[in-house]
Amino acid sequence: MRKKVTVVGAGNVGANCALRIAEKELADVVLVDVVEGVPQGKGLDLLKSGPVQGYDIGITGTNDYAPTANSDIVIITAGLARKPGMSRDDLLLANYEVVKACTEQVAKHSPNAILILVTNPLDAMCWTAMRVSGFPRERVIGMAGVLDTARYRTFLAEALQVSAQNVQAMVLGGHGDTMVPLVRLTSVSGIPLTELLPQDQIDAIVTRTRNGGAEIVKHLKTGSAYYAPSAAAVEMAESILKDQKKVLPSAVLLQGEYGIKDLFVGVPVKLGAKGVEKVYEIKLTESEKAELDKSAGAVKELIDVLKEKAKA
Numbered sequence: 001m002r003k004k005v006t007v008v009g010a011g012n013v014g015a016n017c018a019l020r021i022a023e024k025e026l027a028d029v030v031l032v033d034v035v036e037g038v039p040q041g042k043g044l045d046l047l048k049s050g051p052v053q054g055y056d057i058g059i060t061g062t063n064d065y066a067p068t069a070n071s072d073i074v075i076i077t078a079g080l081a082r083k084p085g086m087s088r089d090d091l092l093l094a095n096y097e098v099v100k101a102c103t104e105q106v107a108k109h110s111p112n113a114i115l116i117l118v119t120n121p122l123d124a125m126c127w128t129a130m131r132v133s134g135f136p137r138e139r140v141i142g143m144a145g146v147l148d149t150a151r152y153r154t155f156l157a158e159a160l161q162v163s164a165q166n167v168q169a170m171v172l173g174g175h176g177d178t179m180v181p182l183v184r185l186t187s188v189s190g191i192p193l194t195e196l197l198p199q200d201q202i203d204a205i206v207t208r209t210r211n212g213g214a215e216i217v218k219h220l221k222t223g224s225a226y227y228a229p230s231a232a233a234v235e236m237a238e239s240i241l242k243d244q245k246k247v248l249p250s251a252v253l254l255q256g257e258y259g260i261k262d263l264f265v266g267v268p269v270k271l272g273a274k275g276v277e278k279v280y281e282i283k284l285t286e287s288e289k290a291e292l293d294k295s296a297g298a299v300k301e302l303i304d305v306l307k308e309k310a311k312a
């Protein structure tokens with residue numbers, strides 16, 4: 001039996017997730033959106049690329065959740081994206097309602113699915129999905145770290161004029177301005193980054209990484225990034241579907257690791273058939289730990305707003 005992935009939200013990120021899954025022949029895809037005709041049209045269009053691109057998978061688009069039943073993975077991209085001048089946090093209350101509504105349907109039709117959240121503000125949306133679905137932490141995972149790390153690796157590769165494939169790095173923390181690129185552990189094929197670039201250049205790249213999403217929003221003006229975000233979400237889905245056990249920075253509910261409890265924060269995890277199969281707790285220096293705490297604090301502020309809203 002072929003695997004099944006539902007992508008909720010047939011917008012820029014969602015449609016590109018569907019395309020990448022199809023081109024890698026990872027699973028049959030069901031695209032869901034609230035707008036009538038959009039998932040159907042995009043689904044059919046994607047299906048028709050099959051004969052040319054050489055993939056044989058099923059792709060359907062729908063406005064209801066019955067066809068999504070028993071999905072192995074559900075990638076949630078539904079919701080508003082940023083416009084220039086907006087922070088990810090400005091999306092909080094609107095996207096809370098969207099993710100809540102989607103997750104209720106997903107949990108009802110695919111009670112055993114693994115959820116990959118993409119909608120912003122990412123860490124708060126993971127919390128929402130977990131609370132609404134009642135799924136264990138192994139099956140509620142947020143995509144941010146893979147994207148933030150890809151941006152960091154890209155900028156470093158550009159500065160060093162080397163292949164981005166050779167840049168090993170990890171960006172931890174929440175998906176926001178307080179994310180934590182781990183410079184100390186960044187290397188190029190094992191050569192420490194600190195031996196390759198002066199500190200001021202590294203600092204400038206760290207700042208550009210933190211603003212990587214805003215840089216794209218500023219260019220696009222009408223929305224936010226989607227090619228790299230869809231690539232990142234699909235790398236996570238692929239590791240799960242093929243049980244590759246890749247170690248990828250992902251937002252996961254911490255239960256005391258790094259001294260943080262009950263918050264979704266980006267840390268290195270092993271992604272395999274069961275979802276999150278291990279949370280790696282690496283030894284951080286005092287200043288790295290302080291940065292991670294600050295980032296977790298920013299996530300907590302949003303969760304506190306949602307907790308109040310959930311009570312009301």
Ligand SMILES: NC(=O)c1ccc[n+]([C@@H]2O[C@H](COP(=O)([O-])OP(=O)(O)OC[C@H]3O[C@@H](n4cnc5c(N)ncnc54)[C@H](O)[C@@H]3O)[C@@H](O)[C@H]2O)c1
Nearest residue numbers: 009010011012013033034078079080081118119120143229
């Ligand atoms: N985590 C990350 O790193 C990351 C990266 C990029 C984008 N994002 C976020 O992903 C989300 C989607 O971005 P996009 O560029 O695809 O936006 P988009 O506007 O192109 O697409 C969003 C889609 O969601 C649909 N939608 C809205 N409410 C829905 C509902 N209740 N059920 C089903 N579908 C619904 C809309 O109709 C639209 O088609 C945004 O919140 C954005 O901020 C996150």
